[in-house]
Amino acid sequence: MTNADEQLRKAASDGNLSGVIEALIGGADVNARGQFGDTALNEAAEYGHIEVVKHLVESGADIHNKGGADKTPIMNAAFAGHVPVVRLLLEHGATINNDLLSSVQLKVSILEENAEAGMVRPEAVDAWKGFLNFLIAARLKQDLPEIIEGLSAQDAEEKKNALERIESAANRGVDISAAVSRLSEMISDEDAETRGAAGAALSMHYARSQDWDRLRELFGTGDQEVKIGAIPSLVYSARDKLDVSPMLSTMVNLLSESSLNLRHDAAITLGYAATNGIDVSSAIPQITNLLSDVESDARKMAAWALYRIAKYICDISASVPALQSLASDEDEGVREMAAEALTMNESRQV
Numbered sequence: 001m002t003n004a005d006e007q008l009r010k011a012a013s014d015g016n017l018s019g020v021i022e023a024l025i026g027g028a029d030v031n032a033r034g035q036f037g038d039t040a041l042n043e044a045a046e047y048g049h050i051e052v053v054k055h056l057v058e059s060g061a062d063i064h065n066k067g068g069a070d071k072t073p074i075m076n077a078a079f080a081g082h083v084p085v086v087r088l089l090l091e092h093g094a095t096i097n098n099d100l101l102s103s104v105q106l107k108v109s110i111l112e113e114n115a116e117a118g119m120v121r122p123e124a125v126d127a128w129k130g131f132l133n134f135l136i137a138a139r140l141k142q143d144l145p146e147i148i149e150g151l152s153a154q155d156a157e158e159k160k161n162a163l164e165r166i167e168s169a170a171n172r173g174v175d176i177s178a179a180v181s182r183l184s185e186m187i188s189d190e191d192a193e194t195r196g197a198a199g200a201a202l203s204m205h206y207a208r209s210q211d212w213d214r215l216r217e218l219f220g221t222g223d224q225e226v227k228i229g230a231i232p233s234l235v236y237s238a239r240d241k242l243d244v245s246p247m248l249s250t251m252v253n254l255l256s257e258s259s260l261n262l263r264h265d266a267a268i269t270l271g272y273a274a275t276n277g278i279d280v281s282s283a284i285p286q287i288t289n290l291l292s293d294v295e296s297d298a299r300k301m302a303a304w305a306l307y308r309i310a311k312y313i314c315d316i317s318a319s320v321p322a323l324q325s326l327a328s329d330e331d332e333g334v335r336e337m338a339a340e341a342l343t344m345n346e347s348r349q350v
Contacts, residue, residue, distance in 0.1 A: 005032035012040035012056065015049035020056065030061045038067030045073040045089065048082035053089070063094045075100050079107075083131055096139040104132050137172040140165060144178065151182045163197040170204035171236075180205065187218070187226050196229035203230030207237045212246035219250050224259055231265040238272035245278050255286045263290060263298045271305035274313045281314050288319040291338075296331035303334060307341035316345050 008028035011019030020040065024030060031039050041061040044052040053073070057063060063073055074094040077085035090096075108128050114120040140147070147169070150162030166183070170176050176183075179201070186198035199218060206215040218230055234251065238244045244251075251273075254266035267290060270280050287309075290302035303323065310316045316323075319341075326338035 002028070002032075004028035008032065009034055009038075009040045009043055012049065012052050013043040013047060015044070015047060015052055017049075017051050017055060020044075020052055024059055030056060030059050031065065033065070033067070036068035037065070039065050039073075041065065041073045042067040042071070042076050045082070045085050046076035046080055048077065048080060048085055050082075050084050050088060053077075053085050057089070057092050063089055063092055070099075075103075078104060078131075078135065081128070081131065083134070086135075090138055095142060096135055101132075101135060101139060104128070104135060108132050133172065137169070137174055140169040140172065141174045144169065144174065144176070148179045148182065151179065151186065159194070160197075163194065163201070167197055167201040167204070170201045170208070173208060176201065176205050187221065187223065192225045195223060196225040199223075199226035199229035200232065203233035204236070207233040207242070210242065215247065216250055219254070224257075224262075227254070227257070228259055228261050231262055231269075234269040235265050235272070238269045238276065241276050243276075243278065244269065244273050248273075248278075248280060248283065251280075252283045252286050255283070255290055260295050260298060263293065263295075264301050267298065267301035267305045271301070271308040274305065274308040274311075277312060279313060280309060284309065284316060284319060288322050291319070291322040291326060296329070296334050299326065299329065300331065300334045300337050303337035303341050307337065307344050310341060310344040310348055315348055316341070320345065 004023050004026045005028045007026070008020060008023035008030070009032065011017075011023055030041075033039055039061060041053065041056045041063065042065060044056060066072055067076070071079070072094065074086055074089045074096065077089065078100055108125070111120050111125045111128055115122055115125045143165070147162050147165045150158050151166065153159045153162065163186075166176055166179055183198045183202045187195050187202065189195050189198070203215055203218055206212070206218065215230075215233070219227055221227070231254065234244060234247060251266045251269050254262045257263055257266075267287060270283050270287060274280050284306070287302050287305050291299055293299050293302065303326065306316050306319050306323065323338045323342050326334055329335050329338070
């Protein structure tokens, strides 16, 4: 290694951009490797020097170089929690491998244990969890062509794995438009589990892109498995404060479905929608009917939805008799939720 090469690595490690530029002008090899295989880019990434990283990448640095402990620059940055550097390297074609994900997952697990013992602040754990989710999403985006190919695999396990990963990608906000055609075919598959998983992925894609027309069509297929797979997308959309009012009639219809999952989650969606200020008052009669459902979970969610409507939207006096009848319900959770809805409506009268 020449003196210029040593100068380059030292300047990169220190975050000295002018020193890096000077070393490169002086003939330093941008990919010169030190004793353990680290390059200037490995060093700069590990210490989070983003401007230096950017200059080195633009100067032809190898973003895939394996340095000490076989760590690539993106691994150096990720293990140290330098999110902006990770994003920059991803933009320039860096890849996320299993070792990177496993190591960050291990760090998150250790932080969670330490937080329970009071040694780490909860917000630090949340930050690393968010970073891990970002990395997982980036990996799914990276592997998307391979995942889509797997949707047409002859092997059942390979196809199932591809479905699980495409659903995870959609849930994490990855654009799965390239998979829509194949997923649309799969909602007619003879296997119920396949139809449900395909419906889950498609519905989340439509919800995130706010393509309500196609989402309504999906619920209009009449297939129970497809609808059960799709209903969480409505819950998550309302929870995340999307305007789900175009789906109001669909949610009302789902309240009378034979599947508990559909009735339960439709009520939750309407409750979240009310919380966000969406006028769901037209659904009050159907929600009130749900208070007499045979399943306690459905009764409780109906009471919760009415509580939310009373708090954020309007008077629910028409539902009061049905709520009062739940005072003797066999389920404690139902009794408590009905009482809260009644109290909230009374406070609205004041």
